[in-house]
Amino acid sequence: MEKNYAYKYGKGKVSFSIDTSLVIDELYIKDYPVLSDPAAAIREAIRNPIGSKPLQDIVKPGETVAFIVNDTTRVANSHIFMPILLDELNAIGVPDKDMRIVFALGTHRLMTEEEMAGEVGPEVAKRVKMYNSDCKDKSQFEYLGETSYGTPVFINKRVTEVDHIICTGSVVHHFFAGFGGGRKAILPGVAYYETVRKNHSLMLDSNAVIGKLEGNPIYHDQVEGTEMCRPSFLLNVVLNEKKEFLKVFAGDYIQAHLECCKLVDEIYGARIQKEADLVIASCGGFPKDINVYQLQKTMDNAWCAVREGGVVIILGECAEGSGSAMYEQTMQNYRTPEQVETAIRADFQIGAHKAYSVTRLMKKAQFILISSMAPELAQLLLFTPARDIEEALELAFTKLGSQPSITLMPMGSLTVPLIEK
Helix, strand or coil: CEEEEEEEECCEEEEEEEEHHHEEEECCCCCCCCCCCHHHHHHHHHHCCECCCCHHHHCCCCCCEEEEEECCCCCCCHHHHHHHHHHHHHCCCCCHHHEEEEEECCCCCCCCHHHHHHHHCHHHHHHCEEEECCCCCHHHEEEEEECCCCCEEEEEHHHHCCCEEEEEEECCEECCCEECCHHHHCCCCCECHHHHHHHHHHHHCCCCCCCCCCCCHHHHHHHHHHHCCCCCEEEEEEECCCCCEEEEEEECCCHHHHHHHHHHHHHHEEEECCCEEEEEEECCCCCCCCCHHHHHHHHHHHHHHEEEEEEEEEECCCCCCCCCHHHHHHHHHCCCHHHHHHHHHHCCCCCHHHHHHHHCHHHCCEEEEECCCCHHHHHHCCCEEECCHHHHHHHHHHHHCCCCCEEEECCCCCCEEEECC
16 A cells, blocks of 8 residues: 655755655654653753753853853754853843853854854844854864873863853764764854864774763773863753654753753664665754755764665755865765775875765665755765655666565664664
């Protein structure tokens, strides 16, 4: 029996029909109750934190505070919790002029004033000063030392010069850092390019994998660097695919984050019976599919669900193209996954590392991409471009035959397939 599906693509949707007898799994995040009063839950978390004194007992009048906030590529609903955080500190005598927001861009592009205001809300944007952390401008950063992994730790001065750092953000699985959130607000969030480059070079280690913190060199290196300017407090949230709040975690930046990760594993880990011949995955729409840089997270998850020699169809608009000139340049220089890996091991560079992250997945399966990118660019990045879902399905069925087993991933950037043992 044919069934119609409509999956998110950019700010719209793409519809297609599939014979349901071929579908062996359709992966969703676990049904978890939405918070009926997020603001109340945020206040409750701040006032009854994990492994830490309440925020109001940490910050004193006369002290300065820097909030680290997600950029546009990571949804955290910062506009909901930032006014509450400011109000909580106002209540104990910390005025808006003693607070600032630094956006955790990592190596991402700078945000416009309009984008900044969009992330934290117009009210907060008028109340406190907001800054980009520009990883390429070394004058913005202070050198704090070197980790045991050899990473030179340079952190943005707008963060290091205040009395208190408060990390915020959302937590999801991360393909080589284990989980997002927590220490990542500092490193890579507000770190200098060389700091990020050296830390991310550890992704070549076999322990740098999705869902793993303990024993993951990326994580331990990030924590070591963050300890050099230890945050006073953390607020991390878990959201569902509709960007609704599921739970709020606050307190010690390590302990509260670990508790948050446990819930993320419970909600986003999707059990599958076996790997499928064909996986059809949507990134979940904007901003998860704004560029290949972000789309790669969905590729990683789909890779877990497809068999060796299978096919993955990715729905990702990529309105901003690849997301990295360095990534494209690397792919112009090296034309196979093996060549890319050899080059990255010899000289690890941010942007070029994305070429490795993407192409290593292509050793297992063919990736057909439906996007707004020029077909030539998609081919350069070693995708098989398709004009639309119909062409993509035709290509997949031509390769796999008329009766492939299919796994559907409408929330591809969120659901992490785990084979049941």
